[in-house]
Amino acid sequence: MRSVLFLLVALAAAPVHAERDFDSWLADFRKEAAAQGISVATLDAALSGVEPVERVIELDRRQPEFLQTFAEYLGRRVTPSQVARGQALMAEHAALLDAVEQQYGIPKTVLVAFWGLETNYGATLGSLNIPVSLATLAFDGRRSTFFRSQLLDALRIIDAGHVAAADMNGSWAGAMGHMQFMPSTFRAYAIDGDGDARIDLWQSLPDAMHSAANYLRRAGWRANEPVALEVRLPEGFDWRKARVANRLPIADWTALGVLTQSGSALPEVNGRTAIVLPQGWRGPAFMVFDNFDVVMRWNRSVNYALAVAQMAQELAGGGALAAQAGETGALSTAQVIALQQALNELGFDTGTPDGLLGPRTQSAIRRYQVVHDLPADGYPAPSLLAHVEQARAAAAEAGRLAPAPGPTFAEPAGPP
Numbered sequence: 001m002r003s004v005l006f007l008l009v010a011l012a013a014a015p016v017h018a019e020r021d022f023d024s025w026l027a028d029f030r031k032e033a034a035a036q037g038i039s040v041a042t043l044d045a046a047l048s049g050v051e052p053v054e055r056v057i058e059l060d061r062r063q064p065e066f067l068q069t070f071a072e073y074l075g076r077r078v079t080p081s082q083v084a085r086g087q088a089l090m091a092e093h094a095a096l097l098d099a100v101e102q103q104y105g106i107p108k109t110v111l112v113a114f115w116g117l118e119t120n121y122g123a124t125l126g127s128l129n130i131p132v133s134l135a136t137l138a139f140d141g142r143r144s145t146f147f148r149s150q151l152l153d154a155l156r157i158i159d160a161g162h163v164a165a166a167d168m169n170g171s172w173a174g175a176m177g178h179m180q181f182m183p184s185t186f187r188a189y190a191i192d193g194d195g196d197a198r199i200d201l202w203q204s205l206p207d208a209m210h211s212a213a214n215y216l217r218r219a220g221w222r223a224n225e226p227v228a229l230e231v232r233l234p235e236g237f238d239w240r241k242a243r244v245a246n247r248l249p250i251a252d253w254t255a256l257g258v259l260t261q262s263g264s265a266l267p268e269v270n271g272r273t274a275i276v277l278p279q280g281w282r283g284p285a286f287m288v289f290d291n292f293d294v295v296m297r298w299n300r301s302v303n304y305a306l307a308v309a310q311m312a313q314e315l316a317g318g319g320a321l322a323a324q325a326g327e328t329g330a331l332s333t334a335q336v337i338a339l340q341q342a343l344n345e346l347g348f349d350t351g352t353p354d355g356l357l358g359p360r361t362q363s364a365i366r367r368y369q370v371v372h373d374l375p376a377d378g379y380p381a382p383s384l385l386a387h388v389e390q391a392r393a394a395a396a397e398a399g400r401l402a403p404a405p406g407p408t409f410a411e412p413a414g415p416p
Helices: 002-013 019-035 040-047 054-061 070-077 080-092 094-104 108-119 130-140 144-159 183-189 205-218 250-256 290-298 302-315 333-345 359-371 382-397
Strands: 228-232 274-276 285-288
Touching: 019 040, 019 130, 019 144, 040 130, 040 144, 054 130, 070 302, 080 094, 080 108, 080 302, 094 108, 094 205, 108 205, 108 302, 130 144, 144 183, 183 205, 205 290, 228 302, 285 302, 290 302, 333 359, 333 382, 359 382
Parallel strands: none
Antiparallel strands: 228 285, 274 285
């Protein structure tokens, strides 16, 4: 299994086009950009002498060898030192953050949580030139349509005078500034917060904070509601109910015996909420609200959204998580593929094994857990993999395995 994965990684890392074709591609792109109104001066400043960057392609193809548990993810991002730094910055920029909160309705603790998670409060903005990186990715071919549109938007931002081409730096995928906006996000949501008639998400904290708050408000932020809340589940709780898609009114959860982790009643909100278990039934449980969906529009990661919620809580003076972390250890990408393959052969359809823990794989895990009288949390714990492998071995010995599709190399997640 591992040798197949390594072969696929090597193939995926190979350039799709020969380097000599890039000049032709770039000439055609320049014609398209000029036809859309982008000035020759901007095209020359951003694209003259540009060559594809192999490192950018490698980063786009990169697959993590091991997944992170929620405890590991949170522990690396929401630390006492990070919280203390965020609180100091909230005090330093209190006037700005209070004004932004009043105008947009986004709590300053939430904005600072995003700031800390995205760029370590502006300390890590990224050093790769955005036009060069996007040209590389648009030429590469794997997601050329998406990155071509991002490159056009980046050039429009330069053309509008917001930033010089040489100063437009950020991540390999095109995210930039204090809050790591993609060019299309910049053009749709970025705000001139300091009134100087240009939008500078790199050097102007007012621009960055106003822009982030504008994005969250327009994405549907609900004032005076949390993102997520650690909860205490009653004994005998049906773990199948704990999934993002199972939205219920607060009254229904209360009737089931769900309380806050401190034992108090749940907050009263108008929307429906869900219970999520980021590290399985042995780990912490969270109730997630409508604002959780807003954060997920920013970054499609449950762990990220919960980290924003936890960071904001601790920035506001709240405590760390009360529940234990859950089962230790995380599966590698190869182990996830092996798990998916085994579940398929046992009749629990995960689709083509790809190493990604999407809804289809989680649903297959839950069905397997129900059949085998295990807590049906849908979580791919190491103990679950061991159980599935034992069941597969027994089924193979009895001649009861179903044919299953072979593994594929999973495409990395999209840009931030």
